[in-house]
Amino acid sequence: MSSISGLSGPSQSSISQSTTPSTTPSTQWKNIVIIGASVAGHTLVNALIPRLPASYRIVLVERNDFTFHASCVVRALVVPGFNVTQFVAPVTQETVFPAGSRHRVVCPNSVVKLRRNQVWLEKEFEGQDVLDFEMCILATGAQSPAPIRPMPCTSLEEWQEALVQSQQDIAAAQSVLIVGGGSCGIEVAGEITDMYPHKKVTIVHWDVGLLHPSDSGGNTRHTYVPPKTSQKLSNALESQLTSRGVRLILKDRVDLESAKKPGQWGGQPGPLPGLCQIPLVSGRIVEADYVFNPTGNRPNASLVAFADPGALTTNGYVSVDPYFRVRPGTQESPLGGQYYAIGDVSNTPGWKTAIAGIAEGEALAVILGDVLRGQRPQPYQRPSHLRNSTVLLGSKGGAAIMRLPIIGNIRTDWVVKKKDRDFHAGTNFFARFRGAHRIAPTIPVSVSTLSLNGRTHLQNSGSNNQVNAHSPTAVRHAVAPRVN
Numbered sequence: 001m002s003s004i005s006g007l008s009g010p011s012q013s014s015i016s017q018s019t020t021p022s023t024t025p026s027t028q029w030k031n032i033v034i035i036g037a038s039v040a041g042h043t044l045v046n047a048l049i050p051r052l053p054a055s056y057r058i059v060l061v062e063r064n065d066f067t068f069h070a071s072c073v074v075r076a077l078v079v080p081g082f083n084v085t086q087f088v089a090p091v092t093q094e095t096v097f098p099a100g101s102r103h104r105v106v107c108p109n110s111v112v113k114l115r116r117n118q119v120w121l122e123k124e125f126e127g128q129d130v131l132d133f134e135m136c137i138l139a140t141g142a143q144s145p146a147p148i149r150p151m152p153c154t155s156l157e158e159w160q161e162a163l164v165q166s167q168q169d170i171a172a173a174q175s176v177l178i179v180g181g182g183s184c185g186i187e188v189a190g191e192i193t194d195m196y197p198h199k200k201v202t203i204v205h206w207d208v209g210l211l212h213p214s215d216s217g218g219n220t221r222h223t224y225v226p227p228k229t230s231q232k233l234s235n236a237l238e239s240q241l242t243s244r245g246v247r248l249i250l251k252d253r254v255d256l257e258s259a260k261k262p263g264q265w266g267g268q269p270g271p272l273p274g275l276c277q278i279p280l281v282s283g284r285i286v287e288a289d290y291v292f293n294p295t296g297n298r299p300n301a302s303l304v305a306f307a308d309p310g311a312l313t314t315n316g317y318v319s320v321d322p323y324f325r326v327r328p329g330t331q332e333s334p335l336g337g338q339y340y341a342i343g344d345v346s347n348t349p350g351w352k353t354a355i356a357g358i359a360e361g362e363a364l365a366v367i368l369g370d371v372l373r374g375q376r377p378q379p380y381q382r383p384s385h386l387r388n389s390t391v392l393l394g395s396k397g398g399a400a401i402m403r404l405p406i407i408g409n410i411r412t413d414w415v416v417k418k419k420d421r422d423f424h425a426g427t428n429f430f431a432r433f434r435g436a437h438r439i440a441p442t443i444p445v446s447v448s449t450l451s452l453n454g455r456t457h458l459q460n461s462g463s464n465n466q467v468n469a470h471s472p473t474a475v476r477h478a479v480a481p482r483v484n
């Protein structure tokens, strides 16, 4: 860490008045700009701080004023009373960096343009809307249909309202159709059948089994392809869901095109005006009054598409080399050299998960540390634990697979119970906030404290941070001075 500390430039809303002001001009530091303060970007921040020479500082730009642990969202979409305060944290100077740090959080603010050694900001920072940098890392993630992830610049209150609406709509539905049997659709089916055992649930999925058990080809620099999932995992989830009464329709798709024709249901997800006949591509019909459609996850790569479309794969991911450097599409590309990409936005091999974002953030910190010291970095080797996967079916089921050398895939269902405790929010989310103000969940995340016979009650964990769990702004008040 640098011995230089304090503020420089005009004060920002995200920088505390209590931070020691300094007259040192900001130009004394070279900037490492990180775009996106979710799991990949924030992990990189933490791992990079001890590796940075004193002449460099991190500038972390985030467009939403909060970030969240996405694993919990499947429960928040379904279970009444499962509140965002359990898996959301504010992105501020104080929650991310220790007091007196030279590094800066710039939030809420968006990067709107990528130039060679320069990004353009939506709003001014230190009196300018242009930020010069030595290195820029894209950790801009992906967008899912709202409210699975909030739309850009949505407030916490708006997102919470949309999640509560989803809980109410699902509670009121008789028959739920889930479009796609990927992990999000499967986990939502698990939550619904846990909470409402008598509700009709149908999953329509294109593959021969749930998830992606059939081989869809290898990842290349031109196309991102998710790896094939274990048949054992797929079979275990299928048998648990069918024993709960879920109807699985495989090797078929919901006919979203014909849904847009006059007189049809319209193709929009959410509640329908009563039970509707929903056609599948095969000609079969499913009757439903609520449609959940988690498909259509898209990498947030429009900045790259604008600066250099040739740097994208055919399916819209930022193409990177084994050092996470963006592969420019042309020699004149402004992205050649100093741009890197990690997490959901990049075409790094493997599933797009939070644990992959953590591994990539940590690995890129080592690479950048080596580059800054003038040493030759090692290419990224994907850790073997990223081949494991766990899918929860509410609090009462699910399956996990661990991939062992020689032996191959084995079921490790004790991991399911471990994940259900808090969806790993303690270790994979709250622990990464290392700022002057510590963030901690104030309510236990386990659903066992919620929703008894459909009636909801929340218990406080006994922490000193007493908050009203029903207040969407509660998380803002849940920060307490660090105690360590």
Ligand SMILES: Cc1cc2nc3c(=O)[nH]c(=O)nc-3n(C[C@H](O)[C@H](O)[C@H](O)COP(=O)(O)OP(=O)(O)OC[C@H]3O[C@@H](n4cnc5c(N)ncnc54)[C@H](O)[C@@H]3O)c2cc1C
Pocket (backbone or CB within 6 Å): 035, 036, 037, 038, 039, 040, 041, 061, 062, 063, 064, 067, 069, 070, 071, 072, 073, 074, 109, 110, 111, 112, 139, 140, 141, 142, 143, 144, 148, 149, 184, 300, 303, 342, 343, 344, 345, 352, 353, 354, 355, 356, 357
């Ligand atoms: C419902 C759901 C459940 C999941 N469950 C699991 C699970 O159980 N286990 C698991 O490992 N993974 C899970 N995942 C996947 C995991 O959440 C993602 O892989 C992970 O969030 C990707 O992290 P990221 O940092 O790359 O991107 P994101 O989390 O998408 O974050 C990107 C950030 O960049 C910001 N941003 C984007 N553009 C700009 C811009 N121009 N300027 C400023 N900021 C910008 C965004 O606001 C956002 O905060 C789940 C995902 C979902 C949606």
